[in-house]
Amino acid sequence: MSEKIDFRFDKKAEKYDDSYEGKLSEKFYTLVTENVQLKDxxxxxEMGCGTGTILHRLSQKCSISGRGVDVEEKMLEQAxxxxxxxxxxxxSCDNTPFEDGKFDVIVACMAYHHFPDKDGFSxxxxxILKQGGRLYIADPKLPLPIRKVLNTALDIHKINGRVYTADEMAExxxxxxxxxxxDKHDAYAQLVCLERE
Structure with missing residues (x-):
């Protein structure tokens, strides 16, 4: 079986924030920024940090020690x-260099559906998350018929990606x-907060 391909963002990196995709992501950025609970x-x-928008916004809320990882070097240059x-x-987000139990908060915004090894990410x-720490995942919220058609099309064309409901992500x-x-949602954006027991 051939390996699935993924969408590439390296050619879009410099203009991503001002692009249609960047503007579409604003609802996700707002949902994350308003709901992630932080203390100094x-x-x-941030896993799949892209251009660093979420990290930057969270650092405006609190004095955090922030880190970001991604596989797209051009996006990382912007971050x-x-x-x-x-x-x-x-x-990769399933194999980081960080020590066990390092983080209070992990965020994945508009990235989870791209991760090829979701079990590895989990x-x-x-x-690397502390006991009692929180993982926030913001991803698209789509009606069942659209979600089924999209997920089937991605499978047929061997494109990495899958859109889940909040309950499926939690499972x-x-x-x-x-x-x-x-979990919270706003139109086509949803945020799931998971706590490490």
Whole structure:
């Protein structure tokens, strides 16, 4: 079976924030920024950080120790400009260099549906998140018929990606020591908050 391909963002990196996709992401950014609970000094990691917009906005709310990881080097170049005092690394989200139990908060905004190894991502989050820490996932919220057609089309064309409901996402993490704290949505955007037990 051939390996699935993924959407590439390297050619869009410099103009991503001002592009149609960047503007479409604004609803997700707002949902995350308004709902992630932070305190000064917290260790915060964004998985699939892209251009660093979320990290930058969260750092405006609180004095955090922020880090970001992504596999798109051109996007990371933008994130490093936006978040010059943060550690921004090129690595996959299922195999990071961080020590066990390092983070208070992990965020994945408009990234989860792209991750090729979702079980690996769940396992890695369980490893590096502190007990009682929170994982926030913001991803598209689509009606069932559209979700089924989209997921089928992605499978047929061997494109990496799958859109889940909030309950399905929570179920994906239940075997890794997470429970759903809550979920929120706004039109086509949803946010799931999972707590590490």
């Amino acid at each position: 000094g917290m260790q915060v990691l 490093r400009k936006k978040c010059p005092d943060m550690e921004i690394l090129n690595c 396992k890695e989050c369980a490893r 994906n993490f239940s075997g890794y020591g997470f429970r759903k704290a809550y």
